[in-house]
Amino acid sequence: MSINPQIQRFRENVNKFQGIIFLRENISPDASNRDPIIEDIQKRTFQWFWESGQNSPHGLIPDRNSEGHLDQDFTSIAATGFALTAYAVGVERGYIARHEAAERTYNTLHFFATAPQGDGTSGFTGYNGFFYHFLHKDSGTRYNTCELSSIDTALLLAGALFAQAYYSNPSDPLEKAIRNLSGQIYSKVNWSWMRGGADKKTIAMGWLPESGGSFVSAPWLGYNEAMILYILALGAPTFSLPPSAWKEGWTSNYYRQICSYQDKTLLRFAPMFGHQYSHIWLDFKGIQDDWNKENGLDYFENSCRATYHQQAYAVANPLGFKGYGENVWGLTACDGPANDSGGEPYWDAQGKRYFGYTARGAGRLGVINPADAYTDAGGTIVSDDGTIAPTAAGGSIAFAPDIVIPTLKHMKNINVGNRPVYGKYGFFDAFNLTVNKSPYVNGWVGYQYIGIDQGPIVLMIENYYSRLIWDTMKKSGYIRDGLKRAGFTGGWLNDNGYDGLVEPVR
Numbered sequence: 001m002s003i004n005p006q007i008q009r010f011r012e013n014v015n016k017f018q019g020i021i022f023l024r025e026n027i028s029p030d031a032s033n034r035d036p037i038i039e040d041i042q043k044r045t046f047q048w049f050w051e052s053g054q055n056s057p058h059g060l061i062p063d064r065n066s067e068g069h070l071d072q073d074f075t076s077i078a079a080t081g082f083a084l085t086a087y088a089v090g091v092e093r094g095y096i097a098r099h100e101a102a103e104r105t106y107n108t109l110h111f112f113a114t115a116p117q118g119d120g121t122s123g124f125t126g127y128n129g130f131f132y133h134f135l136h137k138d139s140g141t142r143y144n145t146c147e148l149s150s151i152d153t154a155l156l157l158a159g160a161l162f163a164q165a166y167y168s169n170p171s172d173p174l175e176k177a178i179r180n181l182s183g184q185i186y187s188k189v190n191w192s193w194m195r196g197g198a199d200k201k202t203i204a205m206g207w208l209p210e211s212g213g214s215f216v217s218a219p220w221l222g223y224n225e226a227m228i229l230y231i232l233a234l235g236a237p238t239f240s241l242p243p244s245a246w247k248e249g250w251t252s253n254y255y256r257q258i259c260s261y262q263d264k265t266l267l268r269f270a271p272m273f274g275h276q277y278s279h280i281w282l283d284f285k286g287i288q289d290d291w292n293k294e295n296g297l298d299y300f301e302n303s304c305r306a307t308y309h310q311q312a313y314a315v316a317n318p319l320g321f322k323g324y325g326e327n328v329w330g331l332t333a334c335d336g337p338a339n340d341s342g343g344e345p346y347w348d349a350q351g352k353r354y355f356g357y358t359a360r361g362a363g364r365l366g367v368i369n370p371a372d373a374y375t376d377a378g379g380t381i382v383s384d385d386g387t388i389a390p391t392a393a394g395g396s397i398a399f400a401p402d403i404v405i406p407t408l409k410h411m412k413n414i415n416v417g418n419r420p421v422y423g424k425y426g427f428f429d430a431f432n433l434t435v436n437k438s439p440y441v442n443g444w445v446g447y448q449y450i451g452i453d454q455g456p457i458v459l460m461i462e463n464y465y466s467r468l469i470w471d472t473m474k475k476s477g478y479i480r481d482g483l484k485r486a487g488f489t490g491g492w493l494n495d496n497g498y499d500g501l502v503e504p505v506r
Helices: 004-022 034-057 077-093 098-114 150-166 175-185 226-236 242-257 278-279 292-293 299-316 337-341 389-393 399-412 453-464 468-473 476-484
Strands: 075-076 128-132 134-136 206-208 256-259 262-269 430-432 443-444
Touching: 034 077, 034 399, 034 453, 075 077, 077 098, 077 128, 077 150, 077 278, 077 453, 077 468, 098 150, 098 175, 128 134, 128 150, 128 226, 128 476, 150 175, 150 226, 150 468, 175 430, 226 278, 226 476, 242 256, 242 292, 262 299, 278 299, 278 453, 299 399, 389 476, 453 468
Parallel strands: none
Antiparallel strands: 075 134, 256 262, 430 443
């Protein structure tokens, strides 16, 4: 069977980038001499979290909003977890005072520690220690009929445990209260209960209280963004999962996602967020579980490889989207041109299909959203409509700074017609230079800021320059225990005398 020449071009570009992926040397930045453009991106993105959180009495962060409309009732617990971490970045960068960050953090953690939990369909913030995916900003209770979300609870908890380790002043009553509240929230999560699936080996994606309550049928299986979910469940002070949950649950699906390029292994997950979220808080560089040891790489290196492959795909541009190239790339979950037409995908006159909000990814990295995917003429399954999300590159700066920094600098100056893709709070969520169908003539810009896309940008920039989040989380005995119970060894996990260790309470 003949190979589509565009697909062949992609394969050739992937091979070209192998040398960069596997032969590059680690790049150590000068934290005292930060690039002013990257600094501007980080500061603006931080300000989005800080100003958005002022509109909720509990410091809850909107799922999304736009300039001039920060006050939204629709808040996200995952975005709030990113915010709890971002406040410390603001302190270290001099954007806000430490006491301001501590007060906001205390207020948010106090809310979650005391919020109503129950199995009713309304009026509750969570159940069995887990929290609903979305909450009303004022009442802090379940938004509409959203699910009790295990992964979003985990991202909130990551922010809480970061705060527990960061606010470590033993003589400051407020910081002591933060540490205690973080522990209270974490200890209430009933991880064993959330293994409600038929096999009882995996963590369910969620639970719904309607009709007496039922678990979301889909379980969390690797490889994707949920590594941190299992690490938190394994390291928990109460209701913790057995070590077997890592192999029998999380990694049991890896065989479906392993790819090989020139005898090099890659765990595929098409959208970049799956290679970013857990890595924001957990430093996987130099530590390995059994799968890592068998395959000769750690998860940090896997994310590096995925980042270079994203760029290689854009350079090859097998579907011929406008603008794609060395400094315009990045596919992940984001808004799209169909958002403003009810979200239903549509086709243009040239035969290109455009989506609304979906998890975008393409080519040899595979896809995860079959409903928003199709097969091109060369037989490659794609979920790519020409929509670029700057968070895909920005959240990968620690993995591949040599390609991410030039990309961010270039994209910051892109205008779609006369519409910029960069605003008061950093990058707008996404843009598309190809779409040319009314009402979007000569391209589209999604003028929303989305919390879970803003988070990786501000936090991974800080990890790249100072390792702040990584090194702070290493002080958490819960995190260290969770990693060890999953079978991780080596690297920084061997340093048992880590300064300032937060000892687990069991």
